Amino acid sequence: MNAPSDLSMKSDDVLRYELVVFRAEHSDLDAAIRALQEVGTSDQLTIRRLKKKKLALKDRIANIEDRLTPDIIA
Template sequence: MRIATEGSVEDLEELKRRLAELKTEHRDLDDVIARLIERAPFDQIQLQRLKKRKLSLKDQMSRLESQILPDIIA
């Protein structure tokens, strides 16, 4: 990934594209976790790893969203 220059339209589009990718992966993980839980017995370690990955994605999404829509100090 190239270094972003502040305010560039291309950079903003890249951030939005990456955010969309992360949201898709996050949603897919929801489905995988739900299917895993439906199967009994399920691998608890695998479930923990999937949930940890999902949380990591959520953190990345939050950071990207804050870059796209920076806080406005009132």
């Protein structure tokens, strides 16, 4: 995630690859959050940080999907 975030400079192939990576990471974070919540003795600060990171990934995924989806005027 240290790559430049300017989507206009990246090719569609790079964006598709990033989309796959970010979706996998988002899924992994979701599983980690669920596991921590099920334990019950988990640190709420850690869960909050993971949720914030998951939300940021969701936003990046949405931005990439918007970039890859052509604008169609109906």
